[in-house]
Amino acid sequence: MSLGxxxxxxxxxxxxxxYDLVKAFESSLAFFWHAQNSHIYLELKKLEKNGFxxxxxxxxxxxxxxxxxxxxxxxxxxxxxxxxxxxxxxxIQFKSVFLMKVFxxxxxxxxxxxxxxxxxxxxxxxxxxxxxxxxxxxxxxxxDKDDYQTIYWQFTAxxxxxxxxxxxEWAKRCIEKLEDME
Amino acid sequence: MSLGxxxxxxxxxxxxxxYDLVKAFESSLAFFWHAQNSHIYLELKKLEKNGFxxxxxxxxxxxxxxxxxxxxxxxxxxxxxxxxxxxxxxxIQFKSVFLMKVFxxxxxxxxxxxxxxxxxxxxxxxxxxxxxxxxxxxxxxxxDKDDYQTIYWQFTAxxxxxxxxxxxEWAKRCIEKLEDME
DNA sequence: AGGCTCATGTAACCGGTTACATGATTAT
DNA sequence: ATAATCATGTAACCGGTTACATGAGCCT
Numbered sequence: 001m002s003l004g005x006x007x008x009x010x011x012x013x014x015x016x017x018x019y020d021l022v023k024a025f026e027s028s029l030a031f032f033w034h035a036q037n038s039h040i041y042l043e044l045k046k047l048e049k050n051g052f053x054x055x056x057x058x059x060x061x062x063x064x065x066x067x068x069x070x071x072x073x074x075x076x077x078x079x080x081x082x083x084x085x086x087x088x089x090x091x092i093q094f095k096s097v098f099l100m101k102v103f104x105x106x107x108x109x110x111x112x113x114x115x116x117x118x119x120x121x122x123x124x125x126x127x128x129x130x131x132x133x134x135x136x137x138x139x140x141x142x143x144d145k146d147d148y149q150t151i152y153w154q155f156t157a158x159x160x161x162x163x164x165x166x167x168x169e170w171a172k173r174c175i176e177k178l179e180d181m182e
Numbered sequence: 183m184s185l186g187x188x189x190x191x192x193x194x195x196x197x198x199x200x201y202d203l204v205k206a207f208e209s210s211l212a213f214f215w216h217a218q219n220s221h222i223y224l225e226l227k228k229l230e231k232n233g234f235x236x237x238x239x240x241x242x243x244x245x246x247x248x249x250x251x252x253x254x255x256x257x258x259x260x261x262x263x264x265x266x267x268x269x270x271x272x273x274i275q276f277k278s279v280f281l282m283k284v285f286x287x288x289x290x291x292x293x294x295x296x297x298x299x300x301x302x303x304x305x306x307x308x309x310x311x312x313x314x315x316x317x318x319x320x321x322x323x324x325x326d327k328d329d330y331q332t333i334y335w336q337f338t339a340x341x342x343x344x345x346x347x348x349x350x351e352w353a354k355r356c357i358e359k360l361e362d363m364e
Numbered sequence: 365a366g367g368c369t370c371a372t373g374t375a376a377c378c379g380g381t382t383a384c385a386t387g388a389t390t391a392t
Numbered sequence: 393a394t395a396a397t398c399a400t401g402t403a404a405c406c407g408g409t410t411a412c413a414t415g416a417g418c419c420t
Contacts, residue, residue, distance in 0.1 A: 002279050003407080009286040019371050039408060041373055064371050064416040080333040083283060083290055086301050091280035092309055092349070095380095097184050098273035099214040101265060104191040108265055108333035113334070119268050127274055147286035150361075152295070154239045155356050156285045166348045167274070174337050181333075185379080201399050221380060223401055246388040246399050277408095 003035055003043050004052075008079040011053060013149075015174055018044055019066065027137075028153070031160045034071040044069060065083075114178040128164045131157075133148040184227050185217055186234075193235060193253040200226055201248065209319075210335070213342045226251060232292040234260055236255075284356075296360040303353040310346045313339075 010016060012025050018041050025035040047053045052075030055067045071079070098120065105113035134157045142150030192198060192206050200223050207217040229235045234257030237249045255263070280302065287295035316339045324332030 001407080002277075002282065006282055006286075009282075009289075012289065018373090021316065022371095029282060029285060032276060034275060034277070036374070036409060037371095038410085041371095042408090053320065060370095061418095062417070063369085066371060079286075081288065083286060084294065086279045086298065087283065089305055089309075091256040091278070091302050092346070093216060094214060094276045094303060095184075095216075096214040096267045096273070096276065099338050099341060100184065100188055100191075100211060101269065102334055102341075103211060104188075104194075104261075104265060105196065105334045106328070107191075107262065110330075112266065120273050123271055123274060134270075142216060146288070148292075151359065152284055152287045155287075158355070159281060159284075159352055162348050162352050163345075164274070165299050166344050168292075169191075170341055170344050173340070179389075183379080199399075202400090204399095218381060219399095220382085220384095220401070221396090224380090242389095242398095244389070248399060 003033075003039060004047055005079060005082045006033060006035070006070060007047060008044055008075050008082075011069055012076060012079055013067050015070040017058075017066040017068050031131075032156070033182070047075065049124065052076070054135055065176060091102070110178045114175055117171050117175050121168055121175070124164050124167045124171065128161070131160060131164065134160070185221060186229055187264045188215060188217070189222065189225055189229060190234060190253060190257050190264075193251055194258060194261055195253040197250050199240075199248040199250050208328060213313075214338070226283075229257065233257070246274055292360045292363055296357050299353050299357050299360070303357070306346050306349045306353065308352070310343075313342060313346065354356070 004039070006025070006029060007021055010021055016024065018037070021040050021044075022035070022037045025033065025040070031037070044055070046055065048055055052072060053069045054072055055069045057065060058068050059065050101116065102113075105116060108116075135154065138150055138153045138157060142153065188207070188211060189203055192203055198206065200219070202223050203226075204219045204252065207215065207222070211217070226237070228237065228281050230237055230251070234254060235251045236254055237251045239247060240250050247266070284295075287298060290298075317336065320332055320335045320339060324335065
């Protein structure tokens, strides 16, 4: 139901179609919540069935018709309740296949595991590069809105930067140690 | 199947029972891969069916009997193949309900969202405290083993430390900004 | 005619969680 | 007795992914 709350969060800003939501997720939450379009459409049906959102068909002449969803009072309440409740320890935990691989990387020769880490480093650097545009786009998108909303978007963007930078530094240290060994 | 590879990784060190594996996951991979015991037993059946592991009943007099699993050649090959293949971009991505909440926290008054972050900070600090014993336990557990294996365990532990510390610093900065606003 | 964006789904599957259930043996 | 550790599962469910499918309208 986590995705459902994400959708409610966006619809709480403004009514949107499924397609709009796909784009919204892609361009903002993607770093810590990647959503498939199929999943979003599925979740929209669930939310409507639960009375949290309400869809209305919009007939368009220049484009295919679409269904625009609006959050209901019940939906807004559910969303705010979810926001208010704490996450507990689960906020810290995350799953990473990559780190599991590193954990067992002693089963590969150092040259090969160094390659794994080098690949990770370059992937992180590429990601960091792409993230450079984020603060600007938050500012432009947020300018016509409540300023208060945007500081939280900046918080999450800031988290992303710190995380990626820490990953890069960590990878460098690991690679260095492996190279010293050879 | 990720859990399956984790199990193969452990069994590649030494044969173990399901119960042993539950403990092994808890005391080492837990930070980035929490495994339910039910899931482990389920996965063991699958792995045996695929011919990757082989179970043998051990009759014990002082404790309940158990089934000890040994990795097969096919299992070892599958494990090493998995290790060797790169992770790609997926290595970076992670899902976080907590960050999604922060993203939408503008829908709460600053006092309430600051509380969310404060809770996160204290949870992180408690976690960091508990992690202090990890390097020592790696050293003692690894001392009778191949030294080469243990450096990778240290790598993952190091990652954990950096990550948690970065989280704490980030939370502090966010809270400060929120307090400045009031 | 062919490719792009807009727009919406379905079906099969899988990885994992939750909750529950059982029972042996050891230690206090 | 009873709590703790050792030991192993089952059933229902859920959140999410993969792969596939369709079609309108726009631009070139």
